[in-house]
Amino acid sequence: MIRLFVDSDLTEAARITIGAEPSHYLTRVMRLGPGAALLVFNGRDGEWRATLAEVSKRGCILVPEFQVRPQATTPDLELVIALVKRARLETIVEKAAELGVRRVRLVLTERTNADHANVARLTAIATEASEQTGRLDVPTVVAPQPLSVVLSGIEPGRRLMFCDEGGEATPVAEALSGAFAGPWAVLIGPEGGFSPAERAAIRDLAFALPVSLGPRILRADTAAIAALSVWQSTLGDWRGLEVGPSAAQVN
């Protein structure tokens, strides 16, 4: 069944007007007509079964019928990634949504070529991927900030998995085995890697855990997907355990 993210509160028999773009998607692309059923979520009220009550080019009206699933969240995992070229950045955001991160932070580094990203477009990609992957929230995409700002803004209690290409880091599975099960961020550098000064500064952080992703050089998008997958399988909700709604409960 089609899943749609909406901004509005979901309550029984509310009448939710959606914009021209999702209306076009529902009626033209997916060819739904009046009375059709779909699933909606807003990141707060769980997943609801809804009916397409009125169809119009400018805006359809949806009526939530009943809640199908209570709200749940993904593990408290962030992806911190250096800006890369547009196509690969879009792949990374799509995959991060599927792999269950809560936030994607874009960072500017010494060897980052780009200095700007279309956050609205990346958010639309994250939303569509969240609809398709079945999650009940949409990851936030945070506009590019300098690396030093992002690192100094990491809140107490969050750990940083630093995917370190410089050799001598611990193999990732070994490093994560038995590790802290609270909030984490995964840090991936730009295509040319971090500069020696950046690398030294990251390794100096008490909350940083340098890990190795094997003997081959990985592109940034491959490294991001690989790192998030290994984290989810080792510490995240791929373990088959119930993951609570907040990080405090997890730990």
Next chain:
Amino acid sequence: MIRLFVDSDLTEAARITIGAEPSHYLTRVMRLGPGAALLVFNGRDGEWRATLAEVSKRGCILVPEFQVRPQATTPDLELVIALVKRARLETIVEKAAELGVRRVRLVLTERTNADHANVARLTAIATEASEQTGRLDVPTVVAPQPLSVVLSGIEPGRRLMFCDEGGEATPVAEALSGAFAGPWAVLIGPEGGFSPAERAAIRDLAFALPVSLGPRILRADTAAIAALSVWQSTLGDWRGLEVGPSAAQVN
């Protein structure tokens, strides 16, 4: 330094003529001139430092100088993947090369829409990714075959990690923990999943290990990259151990 895959044997002072396409890449794209140094490999003779001895539009001549690294192989890992749309299939092959598989087998399933793939183009993508990732061999891309043919052709001693979307499979990290460290294949279904009959047939295979990649629905390309990454981190050469040249030595 630029890395180039060549077919020819690599021996001291051999004169290797390369075709118009790699010649264009070296001289026009990378702007190398006569006397420039590069690295070459052929999947058999290790990595050699070579000199661009003669430059021509129709074919440059390379002269190997000395071996830089002895031949090494990636772990004996295959990716068996249902045909998906071209762009995602190309992503999968690129990533599989970076993640260190030896072979990519394309399969036709009940719910596969496509029936044909451009194996030459996929091989070129695998070659370029192998050059960039630093490996000393190039994964083979095997033309599409029916699922039953591929499954019945799996040689004795190889295990099959079946990424099972049907629920109730063991979480992947738990399933692979302490598992057999010899040859494996990773099996990923088409976008619509395997049919119930296909799924039952796969689960009936004595050498198949059904695993779960978490609670969200993953696209085929995401699932492939995730599964290969978790395998490499748990049983492959991301563990930081020396991996021998043949499966027999690994086990």
